[in-house]
Amino acid sequence: MTVSITEYELEEIRALIERRSGILFDASRERFFSSRVREYMVSKHLAHGTDLLRRMHNSNVEYETVVERLLTQETSFFRYPAVFEAFQRKVLPELHMKKFWENPRSLRIWSAGCATGEEPYSIAISVADALMFSEAWNVEILATDISKNALKIAQQGVYRRRNLGHVSPRQLDAYFSATGNDYAVKPRIRRMVSFAPMNLAQAVYLGRLDCIFCMNVMIYFSAERRNSLIQHFYEYLEPGGYLFLGHSESVSNVPVKFESVVCGDCILYRKPAGEMIYRGAALVEGTL
Numbered sequence: 542m543t544v545s546i547t548e549y550e551l552e553e554i555r556a557l558i559e560r561r562s563g564i565l566f567d568a569s570r571e572r573f574f575s576s577r578v579r580e581y582m583v584s585k586h587l588a589h590g591t592d593l594l595r596r597m598h599n600s601n602v603e604y605e606t607v608v609e610r611l612l613t614q615e616t617s618f619f620r621y622p623a624v625f626e627a628f629q630r631k632v633l634p635e636l637h638m639k640k641f642w643e644n645p646r647s648l649r650i651w652s653a654g655c656a657t658g659e660e661p662y663s664i665a666i667s668v669a670d671a672l673m674f675s676e677a678w679n680v681e682i683l684a685t686d687i688s689k690n691a692l693k694i695a696q697q698g699v700y701r702r703r704n705l706g707h708v709s710p711r712q713l714d715a716y717f718s719a720t721g722n723d724y725a726v727k728p729r730i731r732r733m734v735s736f737a738p739m740n741l742a743q744a745v746y747l748g749r750l751d752c753i754f755c756m757n758v759m760i761y762f763s764a765e766r767r768n769s770l771i772q773h774f775y776e777y778l779e780p781g782g783y784l785f786l787g788h789s790e791s792v793s794n795v796p797v798k799f800e801s802v803v804c805g806d807c808i809l810y811r812k813p814a815g816e817m818i819y820r821g822a823a824l825v826e827g828t829l
């Protein structure tokens with residue numbers, strides 16, 4: 542089947558997706574975008590771009606199905622080991638000290654753009670490894686994504702061995718059960734994580750958080766959208782709370798007072814605790 546779609550129609554789809562979801566398909570992703578849209582039209586027997594546009598405007602389900610085809614969901618367990626090392630060896634001990642006398646002792650973490658679940662489960666495993674008596678803590682890891690297909694996989698929590706790259710043999714033994722050729726996340730880890738669909742372009746307040754992981758999600762957003770989201774993250778964090786971004790992302794050019802904390806090979810962003818004064822410079826806090 543041959544399909545016809547004009548540049549103008551493709552541009553209209555691009556603008557619709559940017560407006561509703563924040564995802565920007567710029568010139569560098571032009572070929573990816575137009576070939577995925579054409580593939581979708583073939584699969585739905587839509588001959589003309591106007592047919593697709595009409596359906597996307599009239600039906601949310603159709604709009605979401607097209608967006609699902611365009612999402613990049615590359616992820617893995619402990620994707621950047623240095624980040625998780627900093628989380629375990631610096632951030633969690635700091636939060637442990639801060640909250641030790643709290644009753645109930647709670648820890649709230651958001652994995653924003655969690656894809657198929659590897660990131661929030663890596664966070665939960667780090668918590669189980671790092672916090673003494675982690676059962677005595679009320680740990681809540683909220684994991685959200687725009688992709689309902691990715692969330693279905695995340696909720697199952699079952700992975701192929703080859704996807705467990707950075708999981709150590711000890712962690713594999715402690716936190717996964719083998720089921721045939723696959724490995725299922727054990728209930729102890731699973732219970733810490735709740736999954737829900739959420740579009741970050743229309744993010745809702747989830748209550749105060751100790752840490753927010755938003756890694757490799759905002760790279761596809763416009764600068765304006767990215768800045769506004771980072772400002773929201775700042776407001777949502779507890780004083781002394783941390784924002785974790787992907788390697789190629791930073792909070793520079795955003796008028797928020799995060800402290801950049803250099804930790805081994807990575808930079809973490811901390812919201813100043815009440816009495817601390819932001820001096821604009823990166824803090825280098827020990828080595829890992």
Ligand SMILES: C[S@@+](CC[C@H](N)C(=O)[O-])C[C@H]1O[C@@H](n2cnc3c(N)ncnc32)[C@H](O)[C@@H]1O
Nearest residue numbers: 562615616654656686687688740741756757758
């Ligand atoms: C490349 S993956 C990153 C996954 C994980 N954070 C990591 O670093 O391994 C990007 C994820 O962001 C999600 N995403 C993209 N736009 C989004 C939006 N507007 N709201 C919520 N999630 C979004 C995608 O569905 C995808 O699962």
